[in-house]
Amino acid sequence: MVADYDFHLFDLDGTLVDAEWSYTRGVFDRVGDRLGRPFSDREAYVLWHGLGGPRGDTLRELGVDPDAFWPAFHAEEDPIARAEATYLHDDAARLLDSVDDAGGPTGLVTHCQQFLAEPVLDRLDLDGRFDAVVCCTDETGWKPDPAPIELAMADLGVDPRTDRGYYAGDGESDVGAAWNAGLDAVHVERVGHEDRGRCVLGDRRVSRLDELVGPT
Helix, strand or coil: CHHHCCEEEECCECCCEEECHHHHHHHHHHHHHHHCCCCCHHHHHHHHHCCCCCHHHHHHHCCCCHHHHHHHHHHHCCHHHHHHHEEECHHHHHHHHHHHHHCCCEEEEECCCHHHHHHHHHHCCCCCCCCEEEECECCCECCCCCHHHHHHHHHHCCCCCCCCEEEEECCHHHHHHHHHCCCEEEEECCCCHHHHCCCCCCCEEECCHHHHCCCC
């Protein structure tokens, strides 16, 4: 499939990489201490993976103010510890190798903040694999807003009206961002439909990214 495209865009967390559970659990323990409100394993799991849809909505459903949660969350994230706890999925490594062989510019568009993403990319030797990296902010917009993807495409020098591209991610917001930006949407289901509680649509739906290697 990847050989059929002119350019390639990816989400990071949950798509190419994931963090060990012990790191995630520790972060939520410390955030809970800051907020005076502990998080169960299930709540931490759902929020970390975005299983309930937009995390702001999930937090409000849990009775947690997103404006209080996010500063506490980012204050408790340790870039070095996060990088050391993060691993590259083997199927993602195989896909990235195939993308290198296929050619065409490659970009990363992630909600992971720059101070966290850069050490992860460096430790996993991924920083040279992407021609553009966009970390979403209030200024760039947040998926499913297409603006971050459009920014990455501008950096890559591609136009979806004349160049064929796709965006691969693990969340509903990734699919929405791809479609809103005029790209094909690839959804990789790493946790399973039953655990997610819903089925996420996409132009391609896979359980492993290396399913995208080869003919469509």
